[in-house]
Amino acid sequence: MVPDVAVDFETQIEQNYVFQVKSVHIIKTKIVSPFCKRPVSTRCKIDCSDDVIMELASVQKFEGSIFGLHQFWEYLIVMSLFWISQAITWSLQDPICFDLLNDKPEDFGKQRCWGSISWGLFSVFGGVLVDYFSNSNNQKNYVPIYYLCLIIILWDFALAYKIEITETVGSKNTFSDVFKLITNFNVIIYLIWIIVMGICTSMPWNYLFWYMEDLTRKYHSNKQYWIKTLQGLAIGIQCIGGEMPFLFFSGWFIKRIGHTYCMALGLFIFALRFYLYSIITNPIWILPVEFTNGITFGLCHAVLVSYARFIAPQNSATTVVALSGALFEGVGTSFGGVVGGFLYQIYGGERTFKLFSYGSLIMGIIHIMCIKLIIKSN
Template sequence: MGYLPRINKHTLPIKLHFFLYTSSVAPITCFSATIAKELGYSPLAVGYIFMYLYILGMLIKPAVGFIVDKFPIKKFIFMTSIVLCGISSFSLIFVPKIPLETAANFTCALEQTTINICLGNDQQLSECDDSLFADYKKEPITCKLDCEQNQSFRDEISKSWNVTDDDSINKLGVSLIINITERVEQCFVFPITYSQIGQTRVLSPVCYHPVENLCKIDCSNDDLMELATSKKFKGNVMKLHTFWLYMTLMSIAWGSMAVIWCHQDTICLDILGDKSENFGKLRFWTSVGYGSSSAIGGLLVDHFSHSGTHKNYTPIYYWGLILIILNFIVAFKLKVIEAKNPKNVFKNVLQIFTRFHVISFFLWTVCLGMCTSMLWNYLCWYLDDMAMEYQHGQDWIKTIQGLTFGIQCLGGEVPFFFFSGWIIKRIGHRHCMSLVLFAFAIRFFLYSILTNPFWVLPIEFLSGITYGLAMAVLISYSKCIAPPNTLNSVVGISQGLNDGVGVSLGALIGGVLYDTYGGSWTFQLFSHACLSLGILHVVYTLIGKPKI
């Protein structure tokens, strides 16, 4: 008989939970920023949104950690969070896009009448070249125009076109021949073959005196509408009910995820008992689930999308719902150690803040969160922009992004999670922290010089250090500094500082920099910051000689 590996039934449920839970949330979380972009939010708005969400997670994690250290309700909170996570994440499928303006300049002159669509400085579409409409036949494209109130425009159109119904002049229909489109600098010029105002049709319309007006348009051609649609909502999104629906669902989903992420780690440590060095060997199943599901999610999005510009995210919502239901069944069978009503939990936790080596660790977790935030919130956005700017792989960009997360998890994090205990034992927690900062510096610099999104794939192997080893260090060090009966609280604080303070600051700062300087410069600035912080941490470790 061949050798068959023995299955550890004691740790099997937590392994299955790690795999199924991360598989269920991976497609939603890894594409969350680009989903927000698809809904019409700007990089700065996304920065503010995710800053709020991560602050929410920062508040929830230590608060719930303190509660479960004090009261025996850990399993109840854990299971309730899984249910809320599944319902709210799936409900995002029903959130509509925010209304974006579709405007064009209607110009009537003695030579011809045209519709002019000009791109803003922030609009860079890969289709926007001279061959954009080359595949279209010489068939007319019809458009409906709703123009602004302008008396001189009304008077000239009425006189030049012999229109008697003045009330209909601001609402007119036109026909275009799209493949004789001209391009003048940042503007596309579409000649009008005829116009229709009420019952009056004018062939090859012209005006005796040139006039123009700004009009909202609705055309039968998708590419033309893509050009005319503003890329950002220019009003106050907080006045839109769609924004508050989105924020409510994201708050419930993010808050419940924060509880699950925090307490699944402490449940794992409870199961391991005094063998906490094996934490990474169990935790790597989160990377297996996240990586494989992200890759599948990217393939599903590209397969069911009929445009390189607009993506259909519907399949990943159903994919996540199926997996979260399976995870609930598995998690229900987890053995959870409940609190035994310890005393002075809050007082014991406060004591650790008087130790400088603990404070320096917490500062490191904040820096870790800021760097991680750039990857979570802006890497996919950066790859989208790169594909549009350099016209590489736009039709399959979601597959590339899915493979990016797949390599991050399977190629990088899995081996480093598995061997994290051995690495920490060999070089120590502090040197591991320095190594993480240097790896981030290299990773961000390589992003900044990319021109083809395909080449992001080999860079993602560095995720083994920047996430796999980093998370193992964070949880392991938290256990080392935690006073008796305060593990949930200390882990909650560590993860709250990482996911709350660090990631929220990273989302905000990254959003401001990305909106101002673009993706390449933003990643380069973060690279320089990580290099500087890594050097400072090495100096502190060698000179300060922290206790742990």
Template sequence: MSQTKCNTSTLPMKLSFFFYLGGMAPLVIFIPTIARQLGYSMATYGTAMTCATLISMIGSPIIGRIVDKYPVKKLFFLTAALACGICGFLIMFVPKLPYETNSELVCGNETYLKVFSKTNEQSSCEDNTFLNPKTDEVIHCKLNCQKNPFEGCNNCTREKDTIDYLSITTEDNRLIDISTQVHFSEHVENIYKFQVLTAQIDDIPISSLSCQNSVKTSCQLNCSDNFVAELASSPAFEGSVYKLYQFWWLLQSLIILFFFSQSTGMLQNAICLDLLGDKHEDFGKNKCWSSVGWGISSIASGWLVDYFSPDPKNKNYTPVFGISLLSAICHFIVAQKIKIVETTVSKDWKPKVQHTIYGLFRKGYVVSFFVWMVVMQFFHSIIIHFLFWYLDEMVDHDCSKRQWIKTLQGITQGVQCFGGELPFYFWAGWIIQKLGYLNCMALSLGVMSVRMFLYSVISNPAWVILIEVSNGISYALAVATKMSYAKLICPPNELNSLVGFVGFVIVGGDSLGSFIGGFVYEAYGGAGMFKYCSYVSGFMCLLQVLCNIFGVSKELKNKDFTPVSTQNAIDAKL
């Protein structure tokens, strides 16, 4: 009677995949919306991500080369794993950009505060905050005005100290600090008008709030109601962010996070392939646990963010950073249990050029393989960095959807993993065997094109849940093809270097996606960006098919590195 054996030797490796991406998932998926809430524009965020990924891009091949030469793989892996969680947690303390307020205090027959919203499209979601009869409370605002509008007021208080204070302040051209109590009055286009009920200067009340001649003054304001402050604030800082310490704090945090994240992922893949040896067809059975970790933590973090956010517009992202740190600690503990195989190379061994990493790039099919990786990662980067930003904008004017948008975004990640990635990691070997590597590359590009187009035409963010099932072919199958083929063509004793270079190319595509995507999004909007990306992906799919028919496919049948028949590599099941 046969018994099913459980391979416990790879259990620490599977848990490593689970905890690593379980900790990174909340950070990766919510960093774009965190940056938006901090006040950054789309182009600025894209530029910051490009810098962060470019630096991490340089680190991958260097670390890969080092661990191929020296037995320091475990030391690097443990250090990078722990550093990921710590750096991710510290992003929680990055301050917001300074907001520029747009308000005006007007004294005439009556005194009122005019708040100018930067957008003309304030929705019923915002209006109901004040037009609802239940919200009939008085709002306290502290104003910092350029001049005193009450100098010409009718029937001002006759207290000598008050009159002297008002005149001295004006003559000295100082900013006037005015404490007021206001009540919402009316909304016309992008102007919100609040009636001033009381006003004080230096704790001295102004007895009359009417002036003989209309007097206006621009003010900075700070109100007890967050919504009023947001109306008067620019949605993103409009000056040069490069002069602000807040930007450099964020950029530095992102650089360190993605450097250690890329290093961890690269070493993790190489360690797994080392442990599997000739059974690299089982790579997907281990890698799929990263999808489980990503899916669970995405759903949990999305729900927790909504649960702990009393303000549906300004979310509390503390659960994201807490999950990231906790997962990193668990990953560090588990990683110590992995039997890491250090590289041992004889000093007398000198490989021929054609059997080195450099020899790979003499082959046309290898060059086309790396180009395909850049293109796929470019589109994947667009989705990672801008899909949630796009969904946030979609519900900006819908109160009911905005309240639970983070839960919805977490569910989409769960569907990506459990409905898309997980099954295709297991089916990838059979698909590759039936279609071949090049056709799998073309298929992933084609599905990516359809996926991008569907993003551009939806009006309800809930439809994204169904679209994300396509992540199985457009991402998981592509990853399986990439890792299986990389292992197949790898020269002897060069695995870590090759995986590091693969990471270099992937991060290159990621940096291009974040940089170009940010400017395209800002110029054409989310729907326009996804539509244009759909067209480009479709064109690249057609180009890949033509290359398969007329050029590269024939060369793939004559590889020089590894005898396919002896390793049965064409049957690789990831």
């Protein structure tokens, strides 16, 4: 049943809002002044031209403990399964890419940038789809995204099935070799950098869209109807305007600057990026800031993978790359998501991004000092 509800008046009784229904459309039949002989409970879709009434009638306000909701645990399980599958994919795709490149590892970024192109294009397309099929500013219809994802996943599976992979026989002493590797001071600094970058990356991944919506509600409430399109454009600029060129030329940057200084550059650009977030009042100005994602993710991801292969013992490259990815997402982004959510709830988006800006700047300075110390000791 998809009713077209005409509201006559609205009153509040003991903190409950009561709406008198003048007419209801069920399938193609219009019922004027509907009357029920007994209480009726049914699933309905309400569409009201007044956003305030629409929010009151359709958006549930829950003030208890979220841990008591079965929806929370269902969502947690689904998202955990999703990220486990994603972690497996991301841990394998980069080593496979290097294997396919054979003796041209410097072309990794040129191959990897195609992922950024598709991510950016489909993000923009997805944002437009959501806004187009949504009838309300407060209630967005995400159903088209699920169909889009299903089509892409099936297509991706068919393409991945056709890739021919030559498996390399691993060393029998892989774990002992990797353990010896991570006791090296240079490698310890590299692993700490991975975790810090994961913490920083978790902020735009998890809270940038919330922050954009908060800015829209606070300063530009009349522009909420196209917020999903704006968010899609932000991802599009991140990927196509930022990641793609820096991934493509990552080999050139690494040769000219070096792995360690590229790592420090990523931290300093994160400091700038977070500070700009904190002073912006119009969400549309977030779009030019997203070009910095080319360095903070595009270049730094290439540095993360290429340095892992550079330091890896013989026949252990896949293990070291997987370890780096596990630290980045399993430790860095997970911890950053928890800390970022805690700070966001207490201090709000502006102060949280400013705190992360200061933290990134401090870690960048510490990283430079460690580089100078290593050079001096050698």
